[in-house]
Structure formats: structure tokens, C-alpha cells
Amino acid sequence: xxxxxxxxxxxxxxxxxxxxxxxxxxxxxxxxxxxxxxxxxxxxxxxxxxxxxxxxxxxxxxxxxxxxxxxxxxxxxxxxxxxxxxxxxxxxxxxxxxxxxxxxxxxxxxxxxxxxxxxxxxxxxxxxxxxxxxxxxxxxxxxxxxxxxxxxxxxxxxxxxxxxxxxxxxxxxxxxxxxxxxxxxxxxxxxxxxxxxxxxxxxxxxxxxxxxxxxxxxxxxxxxxxxxxxxxxxxxxxxxxxxxxxxxxxxxxxxxxxxxxxxxxxxxxxxxxxxxxxxxxxxxxxxxxxxxxxxxxxxxx
Amino acid sequence: xxxxxxxxxxxxxxxxxxxxxxxxxxxxxxxxxxxxxxxxxxxxxxxxxxxxxxxxxxxxxxxxxxxxxxxxxxxxxxxxxxxxxxxxxxxxxxxxxxxxxxxxxxxxxxxxxxxxxxxxxxxxxxxxxxxxxxxxxxxxxxxxxxxxxxxxxxxxxxxxxxxxxxxxxxxxxxxxxxxxxxxxxxxxxxxxxxxxxxxxxxxxxxxxxxxxxxxxxxxxxxxxxxxxxxxxxxxxxxxxxxxxxxxxxxxxxxxxxxxxxxxxxxxxxxxxxxxxxxxxxxxxxxxxxxxxxxxxxxxxx
Numbered sequence: 001x002x003x004x005x006x007x008x009x010x011x012x013x014x015x016x017x018x019x020x021x022x023x024x025x026x027x028x029x030x031x032x033x034x035x036x037x038x039x040x041x042x043x044x045x046x047x048x049x050x051x052x053x054x055x056x057x058x059x060x061x062x063x064x065x066x067x068x069x070x071x072x073x074x075x076x077x078x079x080x081x082x083x084x085x086x087x088x089x090x091x092x093x094x095x096x097x098x099x100x101x102x103x104x105x106x107x108x109x110x111x112x113x114x115x116x117x118x119x120x121x122x123x124x125x126x127x128x129x130x131x132x133x134x135x136x137x138x139x140x141x142x143x144x145x146x147x148x149x150x151x152x153x154x155x156x157x158x159x160x161x162x163x164x165x166x167x168x169x170x171x172x173x174x175x176x177x178x179x180x181x182x183x184x185x186x187x188x189x190x191x192x193x194x195x196x197x198x199x200x201x202x203x204x205x206x207x208x209x210x211x212x213x214x215x216x217x218x219x220x221x222x223x224x225x226x227x228x229x230x231x232x233x234x235x236x237x238x239x240x241x242x243x244x245x246x247x248x249x250x251x252x253x254x255x256x257x258x259x260x261x262x263x264x265x266x267x268x269x270x271x272x273x274x275x276x277x278x279x280x281x282x283x284x285x286x287x288x289x290x291x292x293x294x295x296x297x298x299x300x301x
Numbered sequence: 302x303x304x305x306x307x308x309x310x311x312x313x314x315x316x317x318x319x320x321x322x323x324x325x326x327x328x329x330x331x332x333x334x335x336x337x338x339x340x341x342x343x344x345x346x347x348x349x350x351x352x353x354x355x356x357x358x359x360x361x362x363x364x365x366x367x368x369x370x371x372x373x374x375x376x377x378x379x380x381x382x383x384x385x386x387x388x389x390x391x392x393x394x395x396x397x398x399x400x401x402x403x404x405x406x407x408x409x410x411x412x413x414x415x416x417x418x419x420x421x422x423x424x425x426x427x428x429x430x431x432x433x434x435x436x437x438x439x440x441x442x443x444x445x446x447x448x449x450x451x452x453x454x455x456x457x458x459x460x461x462x463x464x465x466x467x468x469x470x471x472x473x474x475x476x477x478x479x480x481x482x483x484x485x486x487x488x489x490x491x492x493x494x495x496x497x498x499x500x501x502x503x504x505x506x507x508x509x510x511x512x513x514x515x516x517x518x519x520x521x522x523x524x525x526x527x528x529x530x531x532x533x534x535x536x537x538x539x540x541x542x543x544x545x546x547x548x549x550x551x552x553x554x555x556x557x558x559x560x561x562x563x564x565x566x567x568x569x570x571x572x573x574x575x576x577x578x579x580x581x582x583x584x585x586x587x588x589x590x591x592x593x594x595x596x597x598x599x600x601x602x
Contacts, residue, residue, distance in 0.1 A: 086482065181387060183505070184523045204484070205506040208520075217520035217597055219509075222485045256600040294602050296518055299557040301595050 001139070002114065003245040005032045006045040006106050006131050007121020007234070008078050009052070009070070012274065014230050015083035015094075024274040025056045027078065028121035028144070031231035034278050035238030035265045037063040038286060040245035043112050045069030045131070047104045049077040059279065068109045075100040088226045088270075089203055108134050117245040119237060120164070122146050125156040132163050140250060142166035143195075144237060150177050162194035168237045171202045183208070184215070199240065199259065201233055209259045216256045219296060221267030221289065228273045232266045235278065239265030264289045302440070303415065304546040306333045307346045307407050307432050308422020308535070309379050310353070310371070313575065315531050316384035316395075325575040326357045328379065329422035329445070332532035335579050336539030336566045338364040339587060341546035344413050346370030346432070350378040350401045360580065369410045376401040389527045389571075390504060409435050418546040420538060421465065423447050426457040433464050441551060443467035444496075445538060451478050463495035469538045472503045484509070485516070500541065500560065502534055510560045517557045520597060522568030522590065529574045533567045536579065540566030565590045 007029030013022040029046045036042045043066035048056075050072065060067045078101040082091040106127060118135050120128040120143035128143050135141060143164045149157050150173060157177075161167060167190060175181055178189035187198045187210035198210040204226075206219040240262035247254055264286060271277045308330030314323040330347045337343045344367035349357075351373065361368045382396040407428060419436050421429040421444035429444050436442060444465045450458050451474060458478075462468060468491060476482055479490035488499045488511035499511040505527075507520040541563035548555055565587060572578045 182525060182527075184525050202506070205503070206518075206520075208523075215523055215597055216600070217507075218600075219507075219518035219520070222509075222516055224483060224485050226483075253601055257602075260600055291602060294600070296516055297598050297600075299517070299519075299561055299595070299598075300554055301558075301592060 001040060001116040001245045001248050003036055003040045003042050003117040003119065003241055004045070004112055004115035004135075005029050005036070005042065005119045005121055005238075005241075006128070007032060007119075007123060008101060009046045009048050009056075010078040010080050012230060013079070013081040014228060014274065016088065016228055017084070017086050018227065019273060021273055023079075025059060026080065026231060026274060028231075028234040030059070030275065031234035031269065031278070032119060032121060032238035032241075033060065033065045034063055034275060035235045035269070036242030036245070037065050038265075038281060038283065039239070039242030039261070040117075042066065042242070043069060043115065045106045045108060045112070047071045047073060047100050049073060049075040049100045052077045059275070066111075069107070069112055071107060073100050082230070084229060088229050091230065106131050116140075116248075117241055118142070119241050120144070120160070121234065122149075125149055125153050125160040129156075129160045129163055132160065139248075140165050140244060142168060142237070142241060144168050144233070145173065145177075146170075147173050147176055158193055161190070164195050166197040166199065167195040168199045168201065168233075168240070170233065171200050174198075174200050197255065199262075201236055207236065207259055207263055209255055211252065211255060214252060216259060218260050218263045218293065221263060221293070223267060223271060226270045229270050230274065232269050235269035236262040236266040239263075260290060260293045261286075264293060302341060302417040302546045302549050304337055304341045304343050304418040304420065304542055305346070305413055305416035305436075306330050306337070306343065306420045306422055306539075307429070308333060308420075308424060309402060310347045310349050310357075311379040311381050313531060314380070314382040315529060315575065317389065317529055318385070318387050319528065320574060322574055324380075326360060327381065327532060327575060329532075329535040331360070331576065332535035332570065332579070333420060333422060333539035333542075334361065334366045335364055335576060336536045336570070337543030337546070338366050339566075339582060339584065340540070340543030340562070341418075343367065343543070344370060344416065346372075346407045346409060346413070348372045348374060348401050348405045350374065350376040353378045360576070367412075370408070370413055372408060374401050383531070385530060389530050392530065407432050417441075417549075418542055419443070420542050421445070421461070422535065423450075426450055426454050426461040430457075430461045430464055433461065440549075441466050441545060443469060443538070443542060445469050445534070446474065446478075447471075448474055448477055459494055462491070465496050467498040467500065468496040469500045469502065469534075469541070471534065472501050475499075475501050498556065500563075502537055508537065508560055508564055510556055512553065512556060515553060517560060519561050519564045519594065522564060522594070524568060524572060527571045530571050531575065533570050536570035537563040537567040540564075561591060561594045562587075565594060
């Protein structure tokens, strides 16, 4: 089935304790779409400036990602600069230049309108809602958000949440949004705002899924070395939504498998700098790591 | 099978954001033995002062715990006073009075010497080693430790670790002991010190088991309210070792089930203040929560 993502394309400059790179291709829609392309037919909507090169564009076309919804405007592409401390748990933003993204208003090409799965990446909540409303018959509409919108545009964010089926959110941001430090109560409060399914990302501790009265936990994959956590959350969402679009299975069992695929893909993302590892993945590697998650969590009763 | 624990008995004074209680029965051997008594035949060794009342003693006898190894000496019982912040993740020690524990040297009654499973609670490493050497034919000898000994008695601790089969340790202390922030590398470094099996406790994020080349993860049980985390780690160890002693099963599958029972028991411990919840548990409740862990972690491949 088809999967649409709306989000950012960016040039990132990243510093870790071990390395640094400037102006590498990044952004939520990039990590999401490249990841999801291993699972489903993906199309993306975003905006870039006239500095966005053919090399960057070819990343999408090589992965069979439909970029008819990619708008090119005069000016500079969105830029983010950040650094990670030794433990790689949290990015410190050093500089954000919205550039052409400042006036972004996603235009959905007619060919996108039949998308069955829609992911509203972490952008201004009214823009998310505007996109959402163009997909009244989608099978599942999910969104992401961040502390910036929770603090600055809470009422608008609530209107978006009231209109989506699923929210993917960091643990810290779930606490902030719900006003509760307790995971279970936080999920319950957020479900009251609208989304029926809540996926909470817990960094190296994995992720969990709240739906009806059930909870499902997947651990983080134990890597010996995390080289760059940039994009891990968007990669997680890309694996999760990609698997849902591939299987079309929205049952509890289908959602659980998708959550594990999200964790699988995020674990690849952080193994190397930027997109590197995601660009040369093989299906066999993905399925092997999925099996490893089964081995790491299975016990007989 | 029989399970021996050596550790502390204490009177704890605990403050949380919601409540405070003074001089409640606590200590590592208390939480461990009461918990393990739901699984196996338990005997304990510890020291108390002449202020240790019959009411406290009766907690053990009512749970069928053999306390022949409980030494009573002149003076005051070990006392600990601590408080927890809102998120209940870490205890801040306000006061420690070692009292009679200062000169503790565990004496093992002859009737204990056939114990098949031995748990060396968090006490001075040379005392742990001294006890360990009296059980050359035990099926499994496990130990716990803490930052205090890692900082202050590292060489002595290494001698203890070289002589045990299994270490149960907090994630933060595993990092400190191994010198590695990375979970997998930390476990590998610690295994080099001696113990073949490493159990790392991760608080609300659950626990994991490292053995040979395999890793197993169990999540923390999602509670809506954590009332008092005191003793959760010792309770975890009591459930883990108790299940091993009940089943006698040291296979990979048996160790995994034991890890889940550890998480089950720790989740009960923190539901109420001090020992309260653990004192009135029913086997049915334990098995139901064990099944819940299966439900929370199972997915089909």
C-alpha cells in the first residue's frame, strides 16, 4: 500500500565525541522516507531551496521515492546544527536556520490523494492538520511532534491530535504533553486528546505501544557503538509506518510487528553517521535483525 | 531446592513526595528472603541488635524463612534513612548508621551448608567471598554490589567477582564497574572479571540478562503509581533467585523465566510502602502478572 510523509528536508551539521560532518542530507522526511522505502511505496512532501543539489535529489529517486510533492523555492534549504555528548542520548541544538521552511505550506499533488497511510512529520501543527484534512479516507493517519510545539502551540497541536489516529512521541515529550511523569498515565492522557494509538519512543530503552487496554514493549537493540543518533526517531517512524503499509495489518499483532520493525530500523540508523547505514541496507539484514528481536525478548511460560 | 541469602536487616526511614514512615523493617536480606519465600525454601544470615523486636522476627517465621543464621548482638540494628524525588528513580541517602553491622562477620550454621543456591547480598566484598568459599558445591552462587564498594574496595570486589557465577547489578553501577557507558560492552567487561551470567537492573526500564553470546530483555511493569522504590532491587533478586531455586532450571530458558519473575516481584514491591505489598501476596497474583509480562512482550514473527 502507499505511504505519504510530510516533513522537513534539511542539511545537518553534526558533532559527536568521535567525529563531525557538515551539510549532510537530513530532515525528518528524509530519514522517514528512505527507511520506509524498504517496506512500501513511499511519496513525500517537503520544501527545499535552490541550493538543494541533484545528488541529494537522487537519494530519493534511487530508493524509488516519489517526490512530486517536493517543492523547490528560491532561497536556502533548512539547516540544523547540533552536537551530542559522550552518551549520545540527547542532541544539543547549536543552530537552526528555517530558511525556505519558514513559509512552507505543503501542496499535495493529486496523485498523492489516494495514499492509504499518512505520516505527518514534526512540523507546525496547523500545517499537519491542513494535510490531514485532505485524506479523509486514509486507513491510518499518524503524526509526530516535539517540545517546541508542545510549549509554543499547544492549542493548535491539540486540534491536530484530535484529528489523527496515532501519535509517535518521545518519552520526555509525552511527559511534557500529558503533564504526567508516569508512562501509563501519560499515554492515557494523550489518548484523551484524540489518537487511539500511542507509540512512545524511549531511546536506547526501546519503544512501547498503547492501544485500548493493551501495552506492548520492544527493547532497544543493544549496539556496541552508537555513532550518530540523528534521525533515529524519524527512522523508527519510517520502519513502523512502512511495515504497516507493507502488511496493511492494523490488528494488535500487526501493530506489534510494526513497532519491532521501527526499533530494527532505528538501530541501523545510529550505527553510522547521517543516512549512511540506511542507504545501503539489504532486506535480508532487516529481517535478520527482526528475528534477533524475537530471540532477545522471547520466553516460554 | 534451598536458597541462602546473606545480607542486611535494617530499620528504614523513608520519605517520598507522598508519605513518610520511620523505622520500618527493611534491608537487603529482608526484601530478598520474603520475596524468595514465595518460590523456594529460604534461609538467611544477618546480624541485628537487641532492639530487633519479635514482630520483625515473626515476619520471617510467618513466611517459613529459616533464621538460624540470624545473629543477635548487643547494640542497635543497622539504620538507613533516605528520600525519593517526585520521579522515584533514585534514593538520596540522608543518614546511614551501620551500628551492629559494622563488625558483622557472617557465621554459617552447619544446617545451611547444603544450600544449592546462594545469594551474597550487597555487603563488604571480603565477607561475600568468605561466605562464598563455604559453598564449593553450590549449583549457583550470585552476588550483588553497589557504588560504595566499587569506589572503595575495587580490588576486594574483583576477588569476589572472580569466585561467583552470576552478578546482579544496577545499570549505573555496571557502567561504573566496567568503565563503559555502553550496556553490551559493560556486560562483556564484567564477565571478564569472573561471573558467567550478568543481570543488569534498569529500574522502570526493566532488566536484561547476558549469558554467553545471548541477551534477553524484560521490560519494567507499567504501574500507574510507584509509592516506594525501597528494596526493589533486592526484591528483583529474590524473585530471580527464588524462581531458579524453585525450578532448578539453569538453562537459558530457565534463566529467562527467572528474570521475568524478578521483574514481576519488583513491580509488586514498589506498589506500597516498605514490605507491605510483599507480605500479603498470593501465588495467583504472581502467576497472573507473569502471564501479563508474556502478553506485554510477545509478538509473532
